[in-house]
Amino acid sequence: MKRIGMFVWNPFTNDARVLRECTALVEAGHRVDLYCLNDGTLPEVECPMSGFRVIRIDRTPPFARWLPFFRKRKKRTLVIGVMGALLAPWLIPVMLVLFLLMRSRFIRYALYNSFGILRMTRAARKHDYDVMHANDVNTLPQAIGAARGAQIVYDSHEVQTDRTGYGSMQGKLERWLLHFVNQTIVENDTRADYHQKLYGMRPSVLHNYPFYEPIIPQPRPLREELALAPDEPILLYQGGIQEGR
Template identity: 45%
Template sequence: MRKKVCMFVWNHFTNDARVLRECTTLSANGFDVDLICIGDKGLLNYEEHNSHFKVYRVRRYPVSLQLLQKVYRGFAKRKLVAVLALTLLAYVYPLGPLLTLLILLLVKTKLSTLWIRGSIFTRMVARGFLKNYNFYHSNDLNTLPQGFVCAKLRYKKKLLIYDSHEVQTSRTGYEGAFHGKLEAFLIRKVDSMIVENHTRAKYNEDLYGFYPHVVHNYPFKLDDKIVKKAFLHQILGLPKEEKILLYQGGIQTGRGLDKLIMAARLFREGTLVFIGDGRIKPELIKLVREMNLEKKVKFLPKVPLEDLPSYTQNAYLGFQVLNNVCFNHFSASSNKLFEYMMSGVPVVACSFPEIKHVVEGEKIGLCIDSHNHLEIARAVNILLERTYIHEEMKRNCLSVRTKYNWEAEQIQFLNVYQRTGT
């Protein structure tokens, strides 16, 4: 009889490669998986990836909050009308002043964010209680409370797996003591924990006294016969012989992307291409304009996960230049590093322990100080000019990808479920 898994993830599940791999593996190995994630405009509330893997998206914004915001914005277009309306509300109704204050707080302060997150949390928990699951699987700290409530706050307790993709106590955007205290409290309630490499496992052991399971962030094996190259040069209006120097992934702070642009003017040839979206993308586009690098730096929006390899294969080299702004970055063994490898693309990468171990150990690229744009430029120019080094690294990528792939690593993942369930 197939066991049932309820998995939570705090995103839209449109480009989460790790969660997709895990759900697919479980569904192919005797489990029925329901993934609960966040819905939004333009996204389906329900998807069926296969007969044993279903996706449920819960509403992101409360209807009542949207209505209040819409009314407020309507009044705000005419400031005098807005003032008169709120004044009338404050004095005509007995609870008018309190209601007026509440409306202003909900539409003009961070209280609206708390309301939205609380609404998502409640809907996820409600969905998580709808079926009699054997396992609850929380991806990252922002869904661990949902897993805890569903798995442990019930008469017959269920098994809870905590899959921490990041270092929650030293992570960009997670400053302050709250997240550490929340994880420290909830981590004692889980039945198994997963992290993505041994550096993070050791950190967890030092912090909490136990060594979690390690499941590396490797991609699916790439079948070159099936994957067709995208016409990236044509899309960008570049000559066929132009070398594409590729960064693919989130356009976020702390990823060294400004250093890449600063280094670009020193590249002896090639075009720097960003594929992805994120908060700081407008800032990077502005920086490119200010430096008059529009001909040397190009931007493309993110592409679906299944299409990404067809773009990656166009690259001469790839970048993974995280900055050491937190232990989460320092300890990373990023998915994109292995995506480049899978497509036979040598890398210029930061010299952090997990990344350096693979890049230098397998001789698939050059490690540099990712805070120094001059070092980035020097490494790029070495690979541009010394083509024999580049060709050797390309061959190494194609050789070792038989080792760094999900088809091999999924055995470790399935072992976690087997050990947890016994």
């Protein structure tokens, strides 16, 4: 039996690939802890019927909880900030951070993610694992930081150099972090070929097969339900909705 710490950068509510990986590892006799994000509505620790443990991490900075209050009272916040700077100079960095958080979405995003990465790493370091499994490049730093001698598996679900919001910087980060990785896996041969072309090493392929479930197709009158004409095309899209897809 191996102890496996797995990381994913979402609240883990409908991630089919990660669910199947966790259940397959449990079925093989291993112990799995899955570290993911906490969106504030789900349990911090959860043990699904599948037999692995889910640990959700809050990435909200402590002082960011005051943002809604300050946003509603911008003029009052400015006055308080000036008075605070005059009376207590040590408050200047705090007020500056709050001001930047209110004004810049990018800074909020970066700060929240930084707290998430640090807290996820710290939580995993409290336990001893034989294997660290990082899903995508945004959890690879956590796996490396919490490894403490454990083997590191990098599971790349996407082409990290060409996914929405990513670019050359993520490619450079991925290239550097791969020096700490023991095994890389991707979900099809096309991505494995591309990875080999980029980095000179071919990862293993782990296809994305869901649970087998016998299904008897049941017809559904979509056109009647949606009041569509008989010749109106219907496009079915499955997957996350985001820019670029």
